[in-house]
Amino acid sequence: MNETTVIDVQNVTKVYGKQNEKQYTALKNVNFKVKKGEFVGIMGASGSGKTTLLNILATMDKPTEGKVVIGDQDISELTQNQLSDFRAKQIGFIFQDFNLLESLNNAENIGLPLTLQGVKKRQINELVHQIAGQLGINALLDKYPVEISGGQKQRVAAARGLISRPQIMFADEPTGALDSKSARELLETLKQVNEEEQVSVLMVTHDPFSASYCERILFIKDGQIGEQLEANGQKRADFYQTILNKLGTFEDQEGRTDVI
Amino acid sequence: MLFKLAFINVKNRWRDYLVSFSGLIISAAIFYMFEAIATNQALIKGNISFGVASIVFQFGSVLLGIITLVYIVYANSFLMTMREHDYGLFIMLGGKKSRLGFLIFLETLLIGIVSTIIGGLIGIGLTKALGNLLMQLLGVQITHFNSFSPSAVFVTLIFFVAIFFVASLINQHKLLHKPVLRLLRNDTEADKPMKITAWRYVEGFLGLLLLGIGYWAMAAVNTLVLMSIPIALVTIVLGTYFLYNAFFQLLIAALRKSHLAAKGLNNFTLGQLNFRIRDYTKMLTIVSILFALALGAITVGMGYHRLIPTIARGNTAYDLVVYKKTAQTKELMTKLDLKQQTTYQRKIIGKTAYFDQSEFQAQPFQIADSKNEKVTIRQISANQVTKQSKAREQLFSLQANYAIDKLKMVSHQDFQQLTAKASSLTLLQTTSLAKSAPVLGKIANDQLKQMNQTAELQELGGAYPVYQMANLMFGGLEFMGFFLGIAFLTMLASCLMFKILSGAQADQRRYWMLNRLGARRSLIRSSIRRELGVLFLLPGILGIVHVLFGLKLFVPLMGGNPYAGLQTPFIIFLLLYLGYYLVTLFIYNKLVVPAVSMQS
Numbered sequence: 134m135n136e137t138t139v140i141d142v143q144n145v146t147k148v149y150g151k152q153n154e155k156q157y158t159a160l161k162n163v164n165f166k167v168k169k170g171e172f173v174g175i176m177g178a179s180g181s182g183k184t185t186l187l188n189i190l191a192t193m194d195k196p197t198e199g200k201v202v203i204g205d206q207d208i209s210e211l212t213q214n215q216l217s218d219f220r221a222k223q224i225g226f227i228f229q230d231f232n233l234l235e236s237l238n239n240a241e242n243i244g245l246p247l248t249l250q251g252v253k254k255r256q257i258n259e260l261v262h263q264i265a266g267q268l269g270i271n272a273l274l275d276k277y278p279v280e281i282s283g284g285q286k287q288r289v290a291a292a293r294g295l296i297s298r299p300q301i302m303f304a305d306e307p308t309g310a311l312d313s314k315s316a317r318e319l320l321e322t323l324k325q326v327n328e329e330e331q332v333s334v335l336m337v338t339h340d341p342f343s344a345s346y347c348e349r350i351l352f353i354k355d356g357q358i359g360e361q362l363e364a365n366g367q368k369r370a371d372f373y374q375t376i377l378n379k380l381g382t383f384e385d386q387e388g389r390t391d392v393i
Numbered sequence: 394m395l396f397k398l399a400f401i402n403v404k405n406r407w408r409d410y411l412v413s414f415s416g417l418i419i420s421a422a423i424f425y426m427f428e429a430i431a432t433n434q435a436l437i438k439g440n441i442s443f444g445v446a447s448i449v450f451q452f453g454s455v456l457l458g459i460i461t462l463v464y465i466v467y468a469n470s471f472l473m474t475m476r477e478h479d480y481g482l483f484i485m486l487g488g489k490k491s492r493l494g495f496l497i498f499l500e501t502l503l504i505g506i507v508s509t510i511i512g513g514l515i516g517i518g519l520t521k522a523l524g525n526l527l528m529q530l531l532g533v534q535i536t537h538f539n540s541f542s543p544s545a546v547f548v549t550l551i552f553f554v555a556i557f558f559v560a561s562l563i564n565q566h567k568l569l570h571k572p573v574l575r576l577l578r579n580d581t582e583a584d585k586p587m588k589i590t591a592w593r594y595v596e597g598f599l600g601l602l603l604l605g606i607g608y609w610a611m612a613a614v615n616t617l618v619l620m621s622i623p624i625a626l627v628t629i630v631l632g633t634y635f636l637y638n639a640f641f642q643l644l645i646a647a648l649r650k651s652h653l654a655a656k657g658l659n660n661f662t663l664g665q666l667n668f669r670i671r672d673y674t675k676m677l678t679i680v681s682i683l684f685a686l687a688l689g690a691i692t693v694g695m696g697y698h699r700l701i702p703t704i705a706r707g708n709t710a711y712d713l714v715v716y717k718k719t720a721q722t723k724e725l726m727t728k729l730d731l732k733q734q735t736t737y738q739r740k741i742i743g744k745t746a747y748f749d750q751s752e753f754q755a756q757p758f759q760i761a762d763s764k765n766e767k768v769t770i771r772q773i774s775a776n777q778v779t780k781q782s783k784a785r786e787q788l789f790s791l792q793a794n795y796a797i798d799k800l801k802m803v804s805h806q807d808f809q810q811l812t813a814k815a816s817s818l819t820l821l822q823t824t825s826l827a828k829s830a831p832v833l834g835k836i837a838n839d840q841l842k843q844m845n846q847t848a849e850l851q852e853l854g855g856a857y858p859v860y861q862m863a864n865l866m867f868g869g870l871e872f873m874g875f876f877l878g879i880a881f882l883t884m885l886a887s888c889l890m891f892k893i894l895s896g897a898q899a900d901q902r903r904y905w906m907l908n909r910l911g912a913r914r915s916l917i918r919s920s921i922r923r924e925l926g927v928l929f930l931l932p933g934i935l936g937i938v939h940v941l942f943g944l945k946l947f948v949p950l951m952g953g954n955p956y957a958g959l960q961t962p963f964i965i966f967l968l969l970y971l972g973y974y975l976v977t978l979f980i981y982n983k984l985v986v987p988a989v990s991m992q993s
């Protein structure tokens with residue numbers, strides 16, 4: 134496997150609230166790297182800083198301290214417009230709530246990042262059909278978001294995230310609103326592009342089953358990365374068990390069952 | 394518990410509440426402004442000299458009433474959607490429906506009463522401010538103008554409380570019959586894609602057809618007479634509605650298929666617009682009609698004002714006649730910006746006035762011709778003055794203070810030999826009647842003092858007395874045109890602004906997502922500019938077209954050409970409207986455009 138680093142997080146700290154307000158440190162001195170083609174999971178209790186971290190990586194928010202390098206670009210050096218272009222070209226998103234535009238049909242939704250970059254209509258059409266074929270959602274293209282199910286919406290959103298062939302795909306609890314079958318389908322899709330296209334995936338999740346698709350899991354606690362878990366070539370079912378066990382030890386430590 | 398919920402809700406969404414609350418207040422204020430004039434019979438009778446005025450105002454009252462009703466229903470349902478979630482929660486937690494129903498009823502009524510009272514107070518202030526401002530700008534004096542009118546307060550209060558009472562009942566009914574889950578999810582159905590059916594095409598065609606009939610009805614006012622207005626009103630309102638409901642949507646659907654849509658955010662913008670226009674159909678219809686009414690009121694008002702100089706100067710080339718040059722008159726005359734000053738000697742024997750022809754040769758007499766609102770002045774040769782009928786008439790009218798029935802032009806010698814006391818007529822012609830009016834007024838007063846006690850202004854010759862009267866007559870009309878026009882404009886622009894801003898909450902999510910997908914902020918901004926621009930532009934254009942055809946109604950009333958000098962009212966109006974657009978754009982941008990920067 135290729136060993137290039139695509140994400141390099143260095144000493145990132147995030148403090149919410151202005152100087153004269155009540156301040157809250159959501160991330161404390163976070164460091165980690167993600168290699169090209171890696172499938173990384175982030176787990177942690179509610180309020181531990183997962184979304185905050187993901188937003189910073191996805192250039193949607195700015196760290197109070199530290200730096201984030203994506204590819205070989207220090208994102209804090211980018212201007213507003215460069216950031217927009219960077220988001221459109223280099224990274225893909227899937228959110229927990231599907232976030233499709235109701236006024237556009239699914240094909241238009243998928244093509245939106247390309248439209249924003251001024252790609253020609255014919256070319257967009259071609260690419261949309263290509264990615265839709267890859268994810269098996271060809272039949273949905275002419276429909277509108279209100280006409281399809283939650284799981285289907287999430288796959289459309291995944292197609293949109295992938296259309297510009299980004300280096301990295303960010304997903305914040307992508308299976309959170311899905312039933313187990315739809316969740317499994319989406320995860321398979323992610324795994325597939327991850328393996329076929331060497332797209333790195335960084336996924337926040339609460340769900341041990343979803344996490345078992347990852348190669349490596351970062352556990353975040355009170356804004357700091359505590360432990361890591363690596364699949365090391367284990368079968369998914371085994372890794373799933375490992376994760377469950379790990380979560381079990383957290384429960385024992387904290388004496389609660391609702392940690393994650 | 395519910396009170397606490399309500400309080401927290403208001404605190405969290407004060408911006409939305411502020412928007413809709415100020416909407417309600419403005420509508421109450423405008424309604425009051427209108428009623429302050431409409432219920433003031435003395436004002437209408439004293440300042441507008443044509444009989445249909447009070448019919449026009451009653452008609453306007455009804456129209457404004459309907460518009461206000463629709464507006465309040467809108468604002469109210471918006472307020473309700475903000476509260477739905479709380480109500481759902483309350484019911485889910487085991488609250489009694491009957492108690493909730495009562496609370497909703499009280500809440501709506503309370504909001505109504507509070508906003509009516511505040512709106513009424515603001516209305517009184519606005520009436521006073523706008524009234525004074527307009528009187529100053531237009532240079533007219535309006536008698537019986539009262540900013541505080543008990544009957545207007547009464548009408549406004551009754552009307553609004555009644556509407557809110559009904560609205561409370563509707564709200565109560567709606568909420569109690571909605572499934573709890575729908576309340577909790579707070580979902581809107583407006584986002585469904587539009588199906589283009591054959592009926593849409595029929596509607597679109599019908600819209601154009603109805604508008605055509607309406608325009609024709611207004612143009613054919615001479616044959617249809619009084620039927621013209623009701624026909625036009627019904628067809629134009631319906632036609633406008635269909636146009637929004639079908640025609641524009643078909644247009645957008647067509648645009649989305651074109652190549653234009655593939656660029657940047659165009660497709661998104663078109664999608665937004667499509668959804669908006671569907672959601673706004675009724676609102677846009679009202680706004681278009683209001684736009685036409687407001688612009689029409691101002692244009693007609695100004696049209697009459699514009700007629701004043703024509704009326705005044707159409708029948709004489711001179712502004713005022715001075716009979717006796719008293720010291721005071723002489724002094725005042727030095728203050729005038731005179732174009733010309735002509736003095737003729739006159740001798741009166743019996744009922745015949747004699748003039749010296751040589752004087753008319755030295756300083757030719759001038760007469761005014763008016764044709765199509767254009768006044769031209771020409772000189773008359775001395776021997777024609779008493780022969781040509783127009784010149785004779787105009788010379789007669791300059792001596793209105795004497796009972797004369799014959800004019801004679803005689804040679805210099807003959808004039809000298811006439812045994813009668815010579816008097817002089819000094820004819821003043823200023824560069825601008827409007828500018829000189831104050832000084833001319835003082836001169837006229839001085840001249841009147843020299844005559845007998847009962848002499849009235851009209852007995853003085855020249856354009857000034859006519860100008861003064863026309864000003865009184867049409868000034869009132871113009872004042873009301875402007876007053877109503879601006880009131881209507883405020884109402885319509887607030888309607889639009891309120892409607893747009895109340896959707897900001899939902900839009901914010903969309904723009905944030907676009908931002909995440911890598912839409913540059915400039916792109917988002919330009920998309921918003923266009924979207925709001927179209928929403929303002931469509932009713933603006935339709936409104937202007939309505940007015941252009943509507944002015945046909947005034948062809949018989951105004952005699953001349955109601956289309957002359959359109960640009961002034963149009964420019965004033967469009968500037969105000971543009972101002973509203975910019976304010977809305979500014980606020981909306983503040984509300985929805987995401988701002989994250991890596992550079993601090």
Ligand SMILES: Nc1ncnc2c1ncn2[C@@H]1O[C@H](COP(=O)(O)OP(=O)(O)OP(=O)(O)O)[C@@H](O)[C@H]1O
Binds near residue numbers: 181183185186
């Ligand atoms: N805009 C903000 N201002 C202040 N504090 C914030 C803000 N956003 C998040 N926080 C705080 O930062 C902490 C981390 O929040 P974050 O959303 O990253 O948690 P999370 O791990 O994603 O939780 P969850 O699993 O519930 O989504 C929380 O304690 C939260 O209260």
Ligand SMILES: [Mg+2]
Binds near residue numbers: 183184185
């Ligand atoms: Mg989160």
